[in-house]
Amino acid sequence: MSKIENVLWKLFYFLILLIIVKLLGDFLELKLEENFTWFRILFLVTPVIILLLHSFLTLTLGRGLFFVFLASATGLIMEYLGLRDGTIFGGHYIYKPQLTFFNVPISVIAYWAVFIYVGYCLINSFLYGTNRNKPSYKNKKILLLPFLIILDAVVVTAIDLFMDPIQVKIGGWKWLEGGPYFGIPIGNFVGWFLVTIIVTGIFRVLEYFYPIKEEKYRKSVFVIPVLGYGILALSFALMASKYQMFSLILIGSLFMLPQVILNLIFFNGYEKKKLSL
Numbered sequence: 644m645s646k647i648e649n650v651l652w653k654l655f656y657f658l659i660l661l662i663i664v665k666l667l668g669d670f671l672e673l674k675l676e677e678n679f680t681w682f683r684i685l686f687l688v689t690p691v692i693i694l695l696l697h698s699f700l701t702l703t704l705g706r707g708l709f710f711v712f713l714a715s716a717t718g719l720i721m722e723y724l725g726l727r728d729g730t731i732f733g734g735h736y737i738y739k740p741q742l743t744f745f746n747v748p749i750s751v752i753a754y755w756a757v758f759i760y761v762g763y764c765l766i767n768s769f770l771y772g773t774n775r776n777k778p779s780y781k782n783k784k785i786l787l788l789p790f791l792i793i794l795d796a797v798v799v800t801a802i803d804l805f806m807d808p809i810q811v812k813i814g815g816w817k818w819l820e821g822g823p824y825f826g827i828p829i830g831n832f833v834g835w836f837l838v839t840i841i842v843t844g845i846f847r848v849l850e851y852f853y854p855i856k857e858e859k860y861r862k863s864v865f866v867i868p869v870l871g872y873g874i875l876a877l878s879f880a881l882m883a884s885k886y887q888m889f890s891l892i893l894i895g896s897l898f899m900l901p902q903v904i905l906n907l908i909f910f911n912g913y914e915k916k917k918l919s920l
Contacts, residue, residue, distance in 0.1 A: 645860065647696055647699070648700065648864055651693060651696050651867060652867070654689060654692060654696070655867050657689060658689045658871075659874065661682075661685060665682075666878060666881055666882070669882065669885065670881075687750055690754075690757050690871075691753050691757060693871075694711065694756060697764070697864065697867060697868065698711060698760060700864060701764070701864065702855070706855070710760060710763075710842075713842055713846060714755050714756035714759040714760065715752050715755055715756045717755070717838055717841050718747075718752055718755025718759075719744070719745065719747055719752050721838050722752070725834065726738075726746055727746075729820075731834045732830055732835075733834060734819065734820045734821075734828040735818070735820060736816055737819065738751070738816045739814055739815060755838070759795075759838075759839055759843065761868045761875075762795050762796075762799035762839065762843075763843050764865055765872055765902060766791055766794045766798065767865060768866070768910060769794075769905075769906055769909065772906060775787075777791075777847075777851075777854065778847075779851050779852075780854075781854060788847055788848070788851055792840055793840070795839055796835075796836045796839040796840045797836075799836075800836045801895075801898035801902075802872075803831070804824075804895060804898050805883075805898065805899055808824070808825035808826070808827060808883075809879060809882050811826060811827065812888070813882075825891065865910070866907075869903055869907060872899065873900065873903035876895060876896060876899035880895065883895070
């Protein structure tokens with residue numbers, strides 16, 4: 644295991660610890676993020692550091708930086724237009740007061756990159772678990788390309804299906820006109836789908852014509868975003884249970900957990916098959 648892989652796993656375990664502490668604090672009404680600035684910074688920054696290191700390892704430094712910039716910039720532009728006109732995400736909304744850039748919270752800009760990268764990696768892990776390579780001009784699998792891009796968008800949008808109602812409940816943001824899904828307009832999820840398609844569409848097309856020549860890392864690093872996606876779903880479920888949003892738990896779990904379970908099954912099966920050869 645390389646040094647960067649070792650650091651990634653340690654940071655991931657540290658993030659799990661932070662999530663557990665935060666959830667306990669939320670249930671005990673300690674308001675850790677509001678009362679302790681250092682905790683809020685750690686909780687928000689740790690996933691971003693993991694994203695950067697993971698992308699540098701699996702995509703190379705240049706491509707990792709490009710992916711993060713592309714996702715963050717696309718999210719920033721869409722959020723700016725959404726806040727200004729109320730069109731991109733299906734309605735007008737406002738965030739609670741916090742540090743912003745062009746009226747868009749810095750944390751929101753960063754987490755567009757985090758969520759989209761996690762979704763992108765989750766689909767790549769499916770490819771590895773089913774013994775398939777990313778489509779490229781070398782293997783001529785161009786018909787697989789749009790399918791992967793759509794799957795990227797589905798798994799990323801699933802995050803917001805679970806997250807948005809909870810954030811509205813706790814006051815992270817507010818939809819001014821409301822909507823049919825827990826007070827949220829359906830256009831919001833169309834917007835998430837669109838943003839993800841733009842980002843991973845551009846990046847996967849780039850990868851198709853300019854594939855990475857050699858991958859020098861253990862494929863087990865893809866388990867990190869897969870587990871991260873699953874832990875995110877479980878943390879949403881715990882938060883939703885606190886507010887007795889049981890229908891949301893059912894919907895969110897159905898959209899997020901199956902791909903995690905299937906991914907781990909495929910991944911584990913392929914690893915065992917490889918060891919037996």
